[in-house]
Amino acid sequence: MDQTGDTAPIIRIQGLHKWFGDFHVLQGIDLDVTKGERIVICGPSGSGKSTLIRCINRLEDHQKGSIVVDGIELTTDIKNIEAVRAEVGMVFQHFNLFPHLTILENLALGPIWVRKTPKKEAEEAAMYFLEKVHIAEQAYKYPGQLSGGQQQRVAIARSLCMKPKVMLFDEPTSALDPEMVKEVLEVMIQLAQEGITMLVVTHEMGFAKSVAHRVLFMDFGQVVEQNTPVDFFDHPRHERTKLFLSQILH
Amino acid sequence: MDAADLKNRFADMKPPRTRVGVLGWIRTNLFGGWLSSILTLLILFVLYKTAVPFLKWALIDGLWTATGAQCKESPGACWSIIVRNIRFIIFGFFPLDQHWRPLAAMLLLFGLLFVSQYRRFWNRRLAWAWGAGLVVMGVLLKGGILGLPAVETEKWSGLPLTLLLSVFGLTAAYPLGVLLALGRQSNMPFIRILSVLYIELIRGVPLISLLFMSSVMFPLFLPEGVVINKILRAQMAIILFTAAYIAEVVRGGLQAMPRGQYEAAEALGLNYYLTMRLVILPQALKIVIPPTVSILISAFKDTSLVVIIALYDVLKTTQARLADPEWMGFSSEAYIFLAVLYFLGCFSMSHFSRRLERDLTHEH
Numbered sequence: 001m002d003q004t005g006d007t008a009p010i011i012r013i014q015g016l017h018k019w020f021g022d023f024h025v026l027q028g029i030d031l032d033v034t035k036g037e038r039i040v041i042c043g044p045s046g047s048g049k050s051t052l053i054r055c056i057n058r059l060e061d062h063q064k065g066s067i068v069v070d071g072i073e074l075t076t077d078i079k080n081i082e083a084v085r086a087e088v089g090m091v092f093q094h095f096n097l098f099p100h101l102t103i104l105e106n107l108a109l110g111p112i113w114v115r116k117t118p119k120k121e122a123e124e125a126a127m128y129f130l131e132k133v134h135i136a137e138q139a140y141k142y143p144g145q146l147s148g149g150q151q152q153r154v155a156i157a158r159s160l161c162m163k164p165k166v167m168l169f170d171e172p173t174s175a176l177d178p179e180m181v182k183e184v185l186e187v188m189i190q191l192a193q194e195g196i197t198m199l200v201v202t203h204e205m206g207f208a209k210s211v212a213h214r215v216l217f218m219d220f221g222q223v224v225e226q227n228t229p230v231d232f233f234d235h236p237r238h239e240r241t242k243l244f245l246s247q248i249l250h
Numbered sequence: 251m252d253a254a255d256l257k258n259r260f261a262d263m264k265p266p267r268t269r270v271g272v273l274g275w276i277r278t279n280l281f282g283g284w285l286s287s288i289l290t291l292l293i294l295f296v297l298y299k300t301a302v303p304f305l306k307w308a309l310i311d312g313l314w315t316a317t318g319a320q321c322k323e324s325p326g327a328c329w330s331i332i333v334r335n336i337r338f339i340i341f342g343f344f345p346l347d348q349h350w351r352p353l354a355a356m357l358l359l360f361g362l363l364f365v366s367q368y369r370r371f372w373n374r375r376l377a378w379a380w381g382a383g384l385v386v387m388g389v390l391l392k393g394g395i396l397g398l399p400a401v402e403t404e405k406w407s408g409l410p411l412t413l414l415l416s417v418f419g420l421t422a423a424y425p426l427g428v429l430l431a432l433g434r435q436s437n438m439p440f441i442r443i444l445s446v447l448y449i450e451l452i453r454g455v456p457l458i459s460l461l462f463m464s465s466v467m468f469p470l471f472l473p474e475g476v477v478i479n480k481i482l483r484a485q486m487a488i489i490l491f492t493a494a495y496i497a498e499v500v501r502g503g504l505q506a507m508p509r510g511q512y513e514a515a516e517a518l519g520l521n522y523y524l525t526m527r528l529v530i531l532p533q534a535l536k537i538v539i540p541p542t543v544s545i546l547i548s549a550f551k552d553t554s555l556v557v558i559i560a561l562y563d564v565l566k567t568t569q570a571r572l573a574d575p576e577w578m579g580f581s582s583e584a585y586i587f588l589a590v591l592y593f594l595g596c597f598s599m600s601h602f603s604r605r606l607e608r609d610l611t612h613e614h
Contacts, residue, residue, distance in 0.1 A: 059513050086519030096514035100532050100612065109528060110518035142612035162518060 010035045010070055010166060010197055011056060017064035018051060018221075025051050026062065027221035033166070038198045040208040040229075043218035044244065049201045052218070053168045056199070057088040070165055086114050089159030093171040095151040097143035103130065103154050104139040107161045115162065122161070129157040133187050149180025153187050160191075167191070169200040203248055209233060217241050308586075318576035331580040332587045335571045339587075342407025342567045348399065352410040355387040359413060367602045369609050403481050407562035409591075411481070415553040415563065416595075419488035420546050426489065427496025428535070432526065434501055445497070452494035457552055460487040465559035484556045492549040499541045503534035536610050543603040547596045564591065 009032040018026040107126035192211040311326025321328035394400035433445030
């Protein structure tokens with residue numbers, strides 16, 4: 001798959017433009033993500049940060065530019081879209097667990113049907129990941145019986161079961177009660193320590209500081225500024241960034 | 251106060267008692283105030299004036315085995331119109347000495363339906379049992395092999411015909427309706443337009459006209475010598491008609507599905523077919539169980555419209571007895587019998603759907 005060696009970016013986005021009708025939501029995004037890199041994307045609402053990561057597994061299509069994920073070009077290789085999606089895990093703001101399936105079935109669904117893993121093996125792997133997010137005892141319950149924080153941890157485990165090369169997080173803690181944010185962030189930090197490639201849209205600046213290699217600040221569909229967390233928080237260059245940081249860091 | 255104290259502070263308190271015994275219930279619910287009391291008495295009076303004479307007519311004075319002539323002398327209900335004609339009403343023109351065959355077929359069908367209502371039996375073996383059961387039923391009705399005399403489909407009538415039309419009509423219409431609903435939401439314009447045209451055209455005409463078309467117009471378009479069985483044509487009309495209604499109900503269910511469910515399935519790499527089969531349809535179809543069952547119930551009753559193309563379903567065989575001079579004038583009894591028969595069918599469906607809904611509910 002990866003013919004160009006380890007140094008080649010696992011995701012390469014070049015000159016990306018996207019419109020919702022007349023609204024120009026992404027305006028010329030360039031972004032390379034190397035294997036194992038952890039990127040936090042922040043910015044005001046409507047800045048296009050969620051749209052950007054949704055383009056990476058083509059939940060949204062784009063009109064100009066190119067996105068290459070693990071050697072597969074999303075602009076032309078639409079037939080391979082399921083192959084890309086299988087390699088890219090996604091965690092949503094509202095969990096989006098399948099309410100008619102048990103937790104274990106939620107986790108085993110992708111491996112069984114997409115990866116063609118035998119059921120028993122898929123369920124064993126599912127239990128392994130459930131233990132990893134500290135929720136194995138809930139395996140036979142249904143999503144409706146779990147708290148928001150537990151559901152989001154299940155959602156993370158569901159993505160991990162596909163053994164993805166990249167994990168995308170779309171505001172994973174913003175729909176949670178304050179008491180449950182911590183348990184989800186702890187799981188995400190644990191993942192980060194294992195070296196998985198992560199793109200995280202979030203306003204949890206503590207998380208950004210402790211795990212990100214790079215922080216991107218977006219506004220008006222553009223990447224306004226990007227830097228290491230230390231420089232980003234301590235020495236923001238752009239006026240817009242300073243204003244944003246002053247509003248979210250009290 | 252620590253957390254445990256806080257939690258157990260009111261542990262001994264029970265919800266307040268709202269009713270005390272039967273008398274208390276009657277007092278609060280039937281005689282709660284002067285208006286309520288008057289209404290209660292009024293309803294009791296109306297019941298006394300209607301239910302009591304009816305029960306007297308139907309049960310106390312009712313005749314169960316008398317002849318038509320004896321019935322005409324009596325003030326009570328003449329149930330013997332049903333009892334004495336039961337074989338014709340149930341089996342119609344099926345050869346008299348072969349009645350055991352449709353009877354066996356119906357018992358087999360009821361058995362399969364009964365087992366199928368329990369979700370724990372929904373497995374491959376039940377599917378095979380249905381497959382084998384259908385073959386056996388077909389052989390029983392049609393005959394011509396295994397030493398069973400052949401019976402022309404023109405002679406299929408009565409209750410077996412009603413069950414044939416409704417059970418196959420409904421089981422074929424349901425998947426067709428689901429496909430149409432998916433077609434209506436398709437990204438492919440050709441499929442979408444075809445589905446919309448089908449649904450709107452079929453919903454735009456009464457079932458009666460479809461039945462007429464199937465029996466009168468349709469044969470005109472067939473090449474000479476090709477004859478499609480009349481029952482099959484009526485069956486097709488019922489299937490096509492019911493599917494259009496089911497399609498619209500299912501579309502409602504599909505639209506009620508949150509966008510996030512599609513996205514989560516797609517993000518896992520599931521293709522369209524798997525997304526629909528594993529994630530969307532199981533939820534969408536569950537949401538629309540109540541309206542779907544309404545449609546199925548009304549389709550079950552609508553099978554009786556096949557009388558207009560001269561098929562003798564159980565409604566028609568019963569009516570046919572009313573034309574017999576011996577039994578003329580006992581239409582109340584005949585129609586009450588039919589009403590009970592149809593009610594049993596409809597109520598079973600409704601009961602099954604409630605059980606299914608309960609079994610499929612997982613929240614809390």
